[in-house]
Amino acid sequence: MTIGDIGEGATLARIFPLLPASRRTLLGPGDDCAVVTVPDGRVSVTTDLMIEGPDFRIGLSTGYDIGWKACATNLADIAAMGATPTSLVVGLAAPPSTTVAFLEDIARGFHDAATALAPGCGVVGGDLSTAPVVMLAVTALGEFDGTEPVTRSGATIGNRVAVAGSLGDAKRGLDILFDRAVAPDGTVDPVAVAEAWASHPTEVAAQLRPEPPIAAGRSAALAGATAMLDISDGLVLDARRIATASNVAIDFDLAAVGDIDSLTGGEDHAMLACFPVNATIPPEFRVIGRVAPGSGVMVDGVLFEGRGGWDPLADYSSASNQ
Ligand SMILES: [Mg+2]
Numbered sequence: 001m002t003i004g005d006i007g008e009g010a011t012l013a014r015i016f017p018l019l020p021a022s023r024r025t026l027l028g029p030g031d032d033c034a035v036v037t038v039p040d041g042r043v044s045v046t047t048d049l050m051i052e053g054p055d056f057r058i059g060l061s062t063g064y065d066i067g068w069k070a071c072a073t074n075l076a077d078i079a080a081m082g083a084t085p086t087s088l089v090v091g092l093a094a095p096p097s098t099t100v101a102f103l104e105d106i107a108r109g110f111h112d113a114a115t116a117l118a119p120g121c122g123v124v125g126g127d128l129s130t131a132p133v134v135m136l137a138v139t140a141l142g143e144f145d146g147t148e149p150v151t152r153s154g155a156t157i158g159n160r161v162a163v164a165g166s167l168g169d170a171k172r173g174l175d176i177l178f179d180r181a182v183a184p185d186g187t188v189d190p191v192a193v194a195e196a197w198a199s200h201p202t203e204v205a206a207q208l209r210p211e212p213p214i215a216a217g218r219s220a221a222l223a224g225a226t227a228m229l230d231i232s233d234g235l236v237l238d239a240r241r242i243a244t245a246s247n248v249a250i251d252f253d254l255a256a257v258g259d260i261d262s263l264t265g266g267e268d269h270a271m272l273a274c275f276p277v278n279a280t281i282p283p284e285f286r287v288i289g290r291v292a293p294g295s296g297v298m299v300d301g302v303l304f305e306g307r308g309g310w311d312p313l314a315d316y317s318s319a320s321n322q
Contacts, residue, residue: 003103004096008128014100018107020114022087022122024143034124036087036141044142044149046077052133059188060177063102065208066136067109073232074140075118076212076269080230082150082221083142085121085214088114090138093131106136109209117214147221150273155227155246155291159274162285164216166206167235167258171265173207176200212269219282220273228273233266234309240297242274249294251301256288263299266310 003011016029027035050056050070061069071088078085090110094103114121121140155161176199181192197204205211212230220228227246231238235257239250257263274291275281297304 001100002096003094003098003100006100011100011103012128015103015107018104018111020111020122022124023120024086025122025124029123029125034087034089036124038143040144040146042144042149044078044081044083044144045139046074047137047139048074048077050136050138052135057182057186057188058134059190060181060193061208062109063105064109064112066134067106067111068113068209069109070136070138071110071113072117072210072212073269074138075114075121075214076217076230076232076271078140078142079212079214079217080150080228080271081142082147082217082225082228083144084218085118085140085142087121087124087141088138090123090126090136091129092126092137093129093135095132095134096130098134113209117211144221150217150221150225150228152227152229152242152245155242155248155250155274156276157248157291157293158277159226159291160277160279160281160287161239161250161252161272161274161289161291162281162287163231163235163270163272164220164282164284164286165213165231165270166202166268167231167270168261168265168268169203169206170210170267170269171207171261173200173203173205174267176203177207206268210267210269213271213284216271216282216284219284220271220275223275223282224279225273225275228271230269231266231272232269233311234264235272236263236297236299236304236306236308237266238272238309240308242272243296246274246291247295249292249296249298250289251292251298252289254300256286257299263304264306264308
């Protein structure tokens with residue numbers, strides 16, 4: 001049974017009951033808008049697109065994986081501001097030939113990611129349409145509960161730089177999947193995908209079903225973090241964003257970071273935060289460097305010259321042209 005067979009209303013009726021509920025909902029799906037409460041008067045808002053092709057491949061990712069990742073990456077952006085995720089709005093477009101079961105699988109992935117990573121956060125609304133490929137546009141809302149937003153511009157010289165969550169596993173997982181399961185013509189071998197899951201569960205899960213440390217973002221804000229973001233494109237590339245916004249340099253200790261994959265691999269959605277030297281750093285974080293005078297990102301005191309991560313426009317364009 002496809003979504004084209006049963007139409008929008010019946011498809012939505014199948015999906016809504018599977019989605020997680022938000023504890024801040026005054027009025028949920030069914031009207032022209034949802035209505036949510038904001039206890040302290042400030043809302044953090046972020047949005048993220050996931051497009052079949054540049055962002056995922058059906059076959060490598062199940063519907064469940066796609067829903068999980070779309071949810072988790074948006075939760076990570078809310079957490080990276082020191083906020084707590086409360087509500088999600090989901091726009092989804094898919095070819096009419098898409099099975100209803102596939103969309104239900106996406107909804108279950110959404111449900112399980114929200115429940116596992118940000119209990120109480122849920123889907124308050126969305127829209128459904130058709131497109132040549134599967135596309136998700138997720139908007140997440142969060143609340144600050146009395147603390148100030150943690151931006152990228154507050155790092156000061158002498159701060160310790162710390163990370164919560166894994167570094168490099170998502171890139172290793174992507175490399176394993178592409179090496180073993182994607183043919184040169186782009187076709188996916190489902191047996192090889194299953195074997196990759198079995199042999200490298202940590203790395204493959206980090207890529208397809210990431211578990212960003214959402215609560216750590218809030219812990220960092222409460223501990224007085226001066227700057228923070230989630231590592232979506234690579235440790236070096238994202239750290240440079242803090243360095244530029246804060247007009248400082250960030251110097252990583254390579255032994256503490258790990259290896260080159262950990263320096264440049266994207267999509268881990270770990271939290272990278274700067275803390276004053278006298279702060280009590282939350283236990284989820286480990287110190288991997290310091291904020292120094294100057295500009296850019298250094299590794300063991302030497303300026304890192306390369307881009308240091310993934311650019312979704314430039315890199316996908318060059319990969320597609322190979
Ligand atoms: Mg981010």
